[in-house]
Amino acid sequence: MIDPSEVKRQAEKDIKKADSLQKLSEVKAKYLGKEGIISLSLKSIKDLPQEKRKEYGSELNVLKEFVEKLIKEKEEYLRNLEIEEKLSAQWVDMSVPLESLVGALHPITQTLTRIRDIFVSMGFSVFEGPEMELESYNFDLLNIPKEHPARDMQDTFYINKEGYLLRTHTSPAQIRVMLLQKPPIQVIAPGKVYRRDDDPTHSPMFHQVEGLVVNEYANFKHMKYTIEAFLRTFFEKNVPVRFRASYFPFTEPSAEVDIGCVICEGLGCRVCKGSGWLEVMGCGMVHPKVLENCGVDTELYQGFAFGMGVERLSMLYFGIDNIKLFYENDLRFLKQFI
Missing domain, CATH: 1.10.287 (Helix Hairpins)
Incomplete structure (x- = not known):
């Protein structure tokens, strides 16, 4: 015991x-x-x-x-x-300064941030829509007819679910913004878009920034001034800007926007194909049918919209000649932007 x-x-x-x-x-x-x-x-x-x-x-x-x-x-x-x-x-003191810079923002991210900051300084707000979009928002409500070639299977990534696709442009953000809020509207919508393209100047996935202004006094002159101010601020020089008549189903009148070639200063080179001009974006006055589709009173309000390719602007700003360099993760390329 x-x-x-x-x-x-x-x-x-x-x-x-x-x-x-x-x-x-x-x-x-x-x-x-x-x-x-x-x-x-x-x-x-x-x-x-x-x-x-x-x-x-x-x-x-x-x-x-x-x-x-x-x-x-x-x-x-x-x-x-x-x-x-x-x-x-394992504890690390995150407040201790690094001896050297160990990373940098990707050139696409740098360009997106630059574009966003310029427009925010001009009074624009930022809206980001979904990448998987409703076909009605991507086409129908934007006044894009059923027979339009942009709807073809060889151009658009359709989802195996009726009525859905990977958005082909950031323009559906126009629809979402106008359905969510009443004018006045002054917004940009950056984001990824998808198309069946694959060559040195195109990628099946790329970035766009959509701009939309809707109020009682929006007009072509207002749009022209906004775009010129943005481009001259972005390129940090008084670049020549011209507007060429064009056609988009969701704007009327519509225009393509060119700038004087930033590579050869307008003298003519391989990049501008000897013309001295480079196309950088499309724009126009929002079509009345698009406004009506979103419940905007066209007797009171009008608007303008513009859209630009981020890779395009980044290539011009940094002097890059092949869009695929952005996505290959080659450190020899990326280290140039540290």
Whole structure:
């Protein structure tokens, strides 16, 4: 027979002294293991006189529960301590300045940020629509007819779900914005778009920035000034800008926007194909049918819209001649933009 009180005091000392999970495991085996002090004592109860078994068994059960509780608490403490030590060893002081620059924004991201900052400084807000778009938003509500070639399977990535596709332009953002809020509206919508293109100047995935202004006084002159101010700020020079009559189903009148070639300064080169001009965006007054489709009163409001390719502007700004360089992750190329 053991003295439960004496075993209790000794167990407390042993558990307190255990300073690792391994040592605590040894203490647990000493008292609670198959050959442990308490376990053997419980087995020996059957050898006691009948009148002593109940009282002695009760004392041993209380002792066992006490030791189990102490061991569980100490085990939890040691495990937390171990985790803290590991975390402490891995800790990094993020406030310490780096000795050298270890990375940089991708040129596309730099260009997007530059475009966004310029328009925000001009009073535009920013809206980002979904890349998987409703066909009605991408085509129908933008006044693009059913027979328009842009809807062909060879141009558009259709989703295996009726009515959905990967947007082919950021123009659906016009629809979403006009359905969400009433005029006045002055917003840009940057984002990825998808088309079945793949050559040195085109990619099946690229970036566009859509601009939309709707209010009581928007007009072609207002649009022309906005675009010229943006382009001259973006290229940091007084670049020549011209507007050529064009056609888009969602604007009327419509125009293509050219700038004087920033490579040859208008003298003629391979990039501008000897013309001295480079096309950079499309624009126009929002078609009344598009406004009506979105519930905008055309008796009170009118608007203009413009859209530009981010890769195109980035190639011109940084002097890049192959759009695929943006997506090849070649460090020799990317290090030029640090």
